[in-house]
Amino acid sequence: MSMSVGAASGSDELEVMAEMNTTPLIDVMLVLLIMLIITIPIQLHNVNLNLPSGNPPPQIVIPEVVEVNINSAGLISWNGEAIPNRDVLEAKLSGAAAQETQPELHLRAERDTPYKVVAAVLASAQRLGANKLGLVGNEKFAQ
Secondary structure, X not given: OEEEEEEOOOOOOEEEEEEOOOHHHHHHHHHHHHHHHHHOOOXXXXXXXXXXXXXXXXXXXXXXXXXXXXXXXXXXXXXXXXXXXXXXXXXXXXXXXXXOOOOEEEEEEOOOOOHHHHHHHHHHHHHHOOOOEEEOOHHHHOO
């Protein structure tokens, strides 16, 4: 702790001012900070993974592909065959879901198709267990 002595304002008497000299404290802190930065080990940003080696086995059974199309009027077709009502669609979906190797259902809807029709087909497929379902042809709608 240091003390500085200076003249009081307007008088000839010396006034004692008790202030802490912070310069050595700052110097010590900077030296400690630099030593800390130097001694920290270098961080490597990599993750070690144990990946399998070799080629994957070939696919034994090639699944059947079923095209489910929905036009802008909401009419549904199964591989080009018109579906008259929802009961027939659900019968076809449950038949596809019951197969040992489920066919891939490619759902293609036109741009002006009402969403409720597409959502109803998706909900029926999910409820009946048709798990291999994909929406195809949507890339042409992206802007």
